[in-house]
Amino acid sequence: MRDSLDILRGRHDPLPEQTGAALRGLLTELADGALVDLLGDPGPGIALVAVGGYGRAQPAFGSDLDLVLLHDGSRPDVSTVADTVWYPLWDAGVGLDHSVRTIDEAIGVADDDLRAALGLLDVRHIAGDADLVRTLTRRARDRWRTRAPKRLPELAAAVAERAERLGEVAFLLEPDIKESRGGLRDLAALHALAAAWVAEVPSARVLAAAEVLLDVRGEIRRIHAGRAEDRLLLQDGSGVAVALGYPDSMALAHAVADAGRTISWAWDATWYRTAAGLRSTSRWRSRRPVRRPLDEGVVEQDGEIQLALDVDPGQDPALVLRVAAAAARTGLPLGRFAVDRLAREAPAMPDPWPPAALDTLVALLATGPAAIGILETLDQVGLLVRLLPEWAAVRSRPQRNPYHRFTVDRHLIETAARAAAFTRDVDRPDLLLIGALLHDIGKGYPGDHTEAGIEQVRRIGPRLGLPAADVDVLIAMIRHHLLLGESATRRDIDDLATIQAVATAADNDRTLTLLHLLTEADSRATGPTAWNAWKARLIGDLVTRARALLGGEGVPCPPRLDERQRALLALTPEHVVQVNPLPDEGMFEIVVVTDDQVGLLAITAGILALNRLDIRRASARSAHGRALLQAAVATQHGHLPERDRLLADLRAALAGSLDIARRLADRERDYAGVRQWTTPGPPQVSFDDLGSATVAEVRAPDRAGVLFRIVQALSALRLDVGTAIVATLGLDVVDAFYLREADGSPVTDPARQAEIARTVLRALGTEVAVDDGEVAHPASAVSGL
Structure with a gap:
């Protein structure tokens, strides 16, 4: 037994070949066996149960054992029985979250403590009176369901608070696999919604994402010898990748980001529907639903975007874009049945796109921040890649430095959303928005990302239905999307050579204006340190001078010494x-x-x-x-x-x-x-x-x-x-x-x-x-x- 406890602590690892679910199964078996040995046969009216993560059979090295010694109130020796279990665990240094309670006491504590209530949703019998455990399980779940209108908003608030405090698994350099948004705590929250009978159990895709995070957490704990570390530190990435069979730490980070996004999106979508149901005064319809037309084949029903009754998604490839644009324009969520049907039936876009499809894409992007969540939904169900196959190469691709806040694909979406604020400042807002969406598309391909992006846009542009002249403008935007930022911050904007280089590269006022607005949108979407008033002023001055040069005007460069400098x-x-x-x-x-x-x-x-x-x-x-x-x-x-x-x-x-x-x-x-x-x-x-x-x-x-x-x-x-x-x-x-x-x-x-x-x-x-x-x-x- 002592050896088993040492293994649980992580101080001794005789299981180097075991990873993932197999490792969790063995650790659960070892823990259960040690606890059964400690408790022995306590007789009727007393039982030892696992709750929380241990109750779900998901321990890692060094995890606390969440235990409740349950009794029916008739046993005078309950304290003695508890000591026979707790003291050996403490002596062995095993982390323990423990309590001794009757069923009524356990339910009463859960009424006042959300974490305790969630723990009781995952009760698992270890030893002792099984009937007592079944009664606790039934009563805890019944209580959770009856108090759902109060407890579920409390649960959602806890999820939101953790997201605000700890960031997102998908976008952090060193994410907390358990606590960050999209982590294992959020998966437990999804299970809690299902336990309240207000949502379905998490899908197979969500459960697969959770397995990725559980596997990673297991190896983090192994590397740190059971110490309570749940962050995927950069220094540990290579070791975890090797243990789990990933080619390298970047592939591991990619998988973790994708898993985090899957879980966070599932929470958002599920909680939205749950909250709407909680706000509803009745579960039963008193009349037929009202369907308000929004676009061809697109209607609003019960506050959601749905498909018209007579629409055939398989014969209408642009329907996905019309549905998405309607949702972003109205601020209404995409209905689950509409999304599921589109995911099943929507075909790939033809080459070239129907003329109206490009207009609809531009209209979607022009909604700015409202488009972000809609595009995330399309991405999660595979529709974004169906619209734009090149998206697969940048999807959930980490950038792995503190300068960039987002993965490549999310950065592109964020840049387009930022660019939407400038559509009235340019004569071709469509090119600004499409250029923003595609400016870093080359980061998913080998070689220099600018050159790779140009090659992708040479193919994407004609497929979208853009004429050759517009494709050339997009290529210029991608070729020079770093030009203004680098020239303004790394060169002397008072030097005529700097101004001439910018004017020559832009070639015309339209491209210069597009580059100016793209640079700001790109910087603002990168991270909090990438844009400031100082950089904005430098770039603005440089653009003004380059525009003057393009217009044949004198460039307003200061003299070698101005009056103030001579006075100084x-x-x-x-x-x-x-x-x-x-x-x-x-x-x-x-x-x-x-x-x-x-x-x-x-x-x-x-x-x-x-x-x-x-x-x-x-x-x-x-x-x-x-x-x-x-x-x-x-x-x-x-x-x-x-x-x-x-x-x-x-x-x-x-x-x-x-x-x-x-x-x-x-x-x-x-x-x-x-x-x-x-x-x-x-x-x-x-x-x-x-x-x-x-x-x-x-x-x-x-x-x-x-x-x-x-x-x-x-x-x-x-x-x-x-x-x-x-x-x-x-x-x-x-x-x-x-x-x-x-x-x-x-x-x-x-x-x-x-x-x-x-x-x-x-x-x-x-x-x-x-x-x-x-x-x-x-x-x-x-x-x-």
Whole structure:
């Protein structure tokens, strides 16, 4: 028995070949056997029962045993019997959620405690008086059903609270397999609805999704030696994947995301129907249902979207889209019978689509956020892939970084929903919406996702019925969907070369406008850090300048030194530091004026890093022996820049009494133990020759003082850094430096570029051999939204 208890704890694992349902069965058998041995034959009027997850025979290593010692109130020795069970379990270190109760006491506790009530829905007899257990089972379920109008809203509120607090299994980097939305707790909630006789038992597809999560949870617990860990940590992904037979951790994450979406969708759909039933004053119809026509073959009945009586889904491939568009337009849910019939009978769309079908798809997407849930339903029953076969490649595909909030397919839907807000701002809203829906479709295919997406759209566009000219616009949108974001945040928008590159790529005002709106929709759908007022202003200014160039107007680029900069350079104090608020929330301009000297930008960058200020853009100008540095910085956690401290640090650094490199290294050591979401890749350096200057783009893991180390390395090479632009992308920073040699010429010699790359990588702690002529082009180091 002791060995069995050690196995249950997870401290000893003699079952390495057992996984999944087989492992759960063996653990249940071991637990049951140990408990039967402990209880023995207690005689009549007493029984040991399992409840909750153990009652469902779903234990994992280290799971608490949820037990109730049930008695009929006539046994004076019940406490002694309980001690014979509880104490050996405690001594063995087995987690225990236990109670000793009569049937009336158990029902009374359940009346006041939702979790206890749910536990009693999964009562399983282990040993003792079986009649007593049957009575408890019957009474607990009867009580649950009779109190359903009160308990089920309480259950739904608990599901919603967990979703708000813990996020979704499908979209988290490290989901809680049990507690997050779409996890095992939600499956238990679905079973509870069925136990109340207000819904059917979960479908085979939902139960299969639950098996995926149960299997994963079992291996998580095995890896952690029975410790109470239910999150799928990134560091554990490969081990769990190998144990369960997945090709790699990405395939495992894909399966988990798909399972989570299946369970969360099943809960949403089931609870909607349940809540509607609870609100109904009568279960019986007093009259025939009213069917209000909404579209060809589509009606509203009893507050749901249903099919007309005479419609034949098998002969009407566009019916799915009309049903979906009507639901999104009216805000009514898709009726279950309509969805089931469409899933059974709807054919694949012909090639090309009927002309009206494309219009209906655009109308559906134009409803914005209302379309998200409808498209999710179509996806869950297989209709979205039937409409668009290429969707299968991105379906539930994880993106596996903290920058992206959603799986690829959900990101596409969210982007289209965001784009719907801009349909009045463009002359071709249909192309904006379709481009938003398809802009990352290439992420489901090998190779560069932009190039793969272009190939898919070459096939999809004509199939949708779009003319060749419209397909060309969609291809341009996909080819350049990262252009504005990257150009505005990684290049100098005051540089004519940047503006010309954007104007040339867009080619015309229509495409430029579509790219502008797609960029905002894409960023807003990516995650909370992907769009802000600062980025919006940079992109807006860049688009305005590119539009002027396309229209043959003069490009409004500022001069090398404007009046304010000349006035700042003329200030007489030896060292000047200013802190000026910017119009973007949480952003400030830091101005430094001092005598010109090599390495001043590096010193300033280091001081700002020590003061916990995130540099977004920094520029350096000089005249008559004086240097002007301007940096746009973002503050952390409401921390405001302190001018006096910045000035003191500047003076100390210039005097040689402040060792910036050592201070930054100390801070890095302080944070060395902080767990990262994932392991960032090694630093990369690439070059882009713009004619008047050379841009060195450095992508590196984000850590304290990265900009300082890079600029310090560039200064050591006697390079003039005119502008530094910093963008954060997930765990990386992407810094762009406008470089010139000391004589003002661009850095075009491959050997010199290789020397720069080696020096920068060495400064970042990476020893990488870079041969002359083998430096990277920017495209090889860029990862987009």
